[in-house]
Amino acid sequence: MHILVIEDDPTTGDYIASGLRTEGHVVDLISNGRDGLIQAMSGTYDVMVLDRMVPDVDGMSILRTLRASKNPVPVLLLTALGGVEDRIDGLNAGADDYLTKPFAFGELSARLTALSRRPPPADEPTVLRAKDLEMNLLTRRVTRAGQLIDLQPREFALLEHLLRRKGRVQTRTMLLEGVWDIHFDPQTNVVESHMSRLRTKVDKPFDVTLIETVRGSGYRIVE
Amino acid sequence: MKRLRSTPLQLSVILIAVFTLFMTAGLGIAYVLIRDALGADVALRAEQVMQDLRAIPEPAERLERATEIVVASDPRSLMLRLELNGETVASVRTLPEGLIDAEDTGLPEPVADSYLVRHTDLAPGQLMVAVGRDSIAELNETFVAILGFALLPALLLTSAIGIVVVRRTSTRVEAIRRTLHALAGGELEARVGAPHPDTDLGDISRDLDRMAEAQEAATGALRQIGADIAHDLKTPIQRVAVRLERLGETELTEDARGLLDQTRDETSQIIATFESLLQIAQLEGGQGRDSFSAIDLAALVRDMAEIYEAAAEDAGVRLTCTITDPLPVIGDRHLLSRLIANLVENALRHAPGTDIHLSLAARTLSVRDGGAGILPEQREKVLRRLVRLEASRSTPGSGLGLAMVKAIADVHGAKLGLDDAAPGLVVTVAFPA
Numbered sequence: 001m002h003i004l005v006i007e008d009d010p011t012t013g014d015y016i017a018s019g020l021r022t023e024g025h026v027v028d029l030i031s032n033g034r035d036g037l038i039q040a041m042s043g044t045y046d047v048m049v050l051d052r053m054v055p056d057v058d059g060m061s062i063l064r065t066l067r068a069s070k071n072p073v074p075v076l077l078l079t080a081l082g083g084v085e086d087r088i089d090g091l092n093a094g095a096d097d098y099l100t101k102p103f104a105f106g107e108l109s110a111r112l113t114a115l116s117r118r119p120p121p122a123d124e125p126t127v128l129r130a131k132d133l134e135m136n137l138l139t140r141r142v143t144r145a146g147q148l149i150d151l152q153p154r155e156f157a158l159l160e161h162l163l164r165r166k167g168r169v170q171t172r173t174m175l176l177e178g179v180w181d182i183h184f185d186p187q188t189n190v191v192e193s194h195m196s197r198l199r200t201k202v203d204k205p206f207d208v209t210l211i212e213t214v215r216g217s218g219y220r221i222v223e
Numbered sequence: 224m225k226r227l228r229s230t231p232l233q234l235s236v237i238l239i240a241v242f243t244l245f246m247t248a249g250l251g252i253a254y255v256l257i258r259d260a261l262g263a264d265v266a267l268r269a270e271q272v273m274q275d276l277r278a279i280p281e282p283a284e285r286l287e288r289a290t291e292i293v294v295a296s297d298p299r300s301l302m303l304r305l306e307l308n309g310e311t312v313a314s315v316r317t318l319p320e321g322l323i324d325a326e327d328t329g330l331p332e333p334v335a336d337s338y339l340v341r342h343t344d345l346a347p348g349q350l351m352v353a354v355g356r357d358s359i360a361e362l363n364e365t366f367v368a369i370l371g372f373a374l375l376p377a378l379l380l381t382s383a384i385g386i387v388v389v390r391r392t393s394t395r396v397e398a399i400r401r402t403l404h405a406l407a408g409g410e411l412e413a414r415v416g417a418p419h420p421d422t423d424l425g426d427i428s429r430d431l432d433r434m435a436e437a438q439e440a441a442t443g444a445l446r447q448i449g450a451d452i453a454h455d456l457k458t459p460i461q462r463v464a465v466r467l468e469r470l471g472e473t474e475l476t477e478d479a480r481g482l483l484d485q486t487r488d489e490t491s492q493i494i495a496t497f498e499s500l501l502q503i504a505q506l507e508g509g510q511g512r513d514s515f516s517a518i519d520l521a522a523l524v525r526d527m528a529e530i531y532e533a534a535a536e537d538a539g540v541r542l543t544c545t546i547t548d549p550l551p552v553i554g555d556r557h558l559l560s561r562l563i564a565n566l567v568e569n570a571l572r573h574a575p576g577t578d579i580h581l582s583l584a585a586r587t588l589s590v591r592d593g594g595a596g597i598l599p600e601q602r603e604k605v606l607r608r609l610v611r612l613e614a615s616r617s618t619p620g621s622g623l624g625l626a627m628v629k630a631i632a633d634v635h636g637a638k639l640g641l642d643d644a645a646p647g648l649v650v651t652v653a654f655p656a
Binding site for chain 2: 103
């Protein structure tokens with residue numbers, strides 16, 4: 001992927017850029033808003049990482065200018081402010097996702113992957129599959145190796161979320177936001193508890209593990 | 224009821240009442256005085272006629288004079304009747320139209336009220352004089368006309384002016400009241416708005432707008448400071464996190480790895496505390512209201528109970544929830560889910576091993592645990608920022624959980640209460656109707 005990163009702090013910028021390069025992406029790192037705006041308007045990128053507070057032209061203005069010129073490139077907004085209104089302001093200005101500093105690289109990487117690979121909305125499957133597991137979205141039946149698995153509504157939603165993003169890492173916070181619509185960091189292991197219940201039903205009775213834990217980042221369904 | 228309490232309205236009503244009272248009293252007194260004077264005139268006229276005729280001793284001459292008097296006066300205002308030895312010798316009169324002349328019986332009955340009737344002995348003979356009270360009837364008509372053409376329009380006019388004045392001032396007073404209310408509720412952009420008329424109320428509204436302007440600027444500056452602090456502190460924290468992550472990628476001894484993990488945990492604790500402090504400050508500055516919408520609190524509480532059920536079970540706690548009816552509330556979904564989460568996590572942390580019960584009744588959310596509770600004298604204290612009771616120092620947590628709950632409740636206009644659940648603590652959040 002071709003990624004534009006606009007971040008004024010050199011340590012954070014290098015960290016993001018080198019991490020993304022290690023993953024095989026092509027990264028342009030820009031450290032001020034004016035150059036960032038010119039680069040964002042002229043180049044063609046698959047996804048952008050935009051710090052909200054950069055010198056010269058702030059991130060929100062860059063974002064608004066992009067959207068005003070009908071540029072649909074997915075933008076992840078990085079910010080020091082984690083308040084409800086700050087998040088809503090960012091999303092209203094046209095950001096596709098929002099990440100509060102400080103963040104772990106795994107979180108950023110997983111979110112960028114999610115942004116760049118948004119499925120077209122028209123293409124709506126009725127059956128989701130992973131190996132020998134099948135989820136029918138119409139009948140809401142889940143089977144594995146022909147065996148019916150009885151899931152609670154939220155367990156179903158959690159599994160559906162993972163299946164729709166098969167092979168991609170879903171972090172704890174992405175699951176909280178996507179499955180439960182929770183936008184803060186609970187101090188209790190709510191995700192882990194639900195995941196362990198889901199695994200007991202989906203993975204435990206079978207030989208092959210479907211839901212994989214990715215060290216330090218999150219979970220993913222094995223492709 | 225609010226309109227009745229309006230000062231201009233009360234003043235107008237009092238003014239109109241006083242005006243009406245004095246006008247009516249003045250007219251009344253004038254009426255009485257004029258009527259008395261006219262009555263005296265009528266009596267005097269009767270007296271004059273009697274004296275005039277008494278002075279003439281000869282009956283024939285007397286009759287002649289009587290006819291002269293009647294002809295000279297208004298034909299309806301005077302009647303005379305002369306009698307001699309019990310017989311009517313002459314009745315000199317012009318009757319008002321419609322009255323039947325009954326010479327024998329004297330004055331017709333229906334006329335009696337409209338005339339002042341006097342009898343006198345003329346020696347010889349008798350005289351009756353009836354003077355019409357027409358002038359008094361005219362006086363009544365005149366006064367009715369004064370009432371109808373002067374007082375009533377004056378009254379209507381003053382009332383109309385009163386209404387206009389009341390409308391105008393009460394609109395302005397209402398605008399000022401609404402602005403103050405909005406400002407007190409945290410809507411810092413609320414203004415009475417120009418034009419400010421050159422009146423005392425206009426001065427007040429102009430000053431109010433100026434004050435609101437200053438307050439908004441100050442709050443804006445405070446927000447900017449908050450944003451700057453957040454940026455300036457979070458950037459180095461971000462760097463620390465980056466370096467710790469880099470460090471984790473290198474070869475480390477077992478001890479170093481352990482230290483690294485501890486440092487990471489501490490860093491995330493610092494971040495969580497800082498994040499909470501910032502959010503509480505933002506909430507106390509009135510932020511969050513812009514995203515308010517109608518939500519069903521019952522559904523939200525159920526969702527949150529479901530989210531925490533598994534985690535509670537893992538901690539050996541039963542989390543139950545009794546909710547029946549939907550409860551519509553105007554608020555922010557994310558903030559309210561945070562409020563419920565903080566209360567549940569508080570219970571999990573400070574009342575370990577005891578069951579947690581969530582309920583919703585009479586617009587009040589209750590979260591009850593079976594732990595040690597909080598002493599009454601310490602309840603106020605725990606709502607303050609960073610306050611942690613001695614007994615809870617050993618348990619993890621930032622000491623901001625309840626302060627955040629309070630800030631969120633305040634922004635929603637909800638009342639937060641801590642009570643004894645005997646045993647345990649029950650936290651109630653009462654939402655306004």
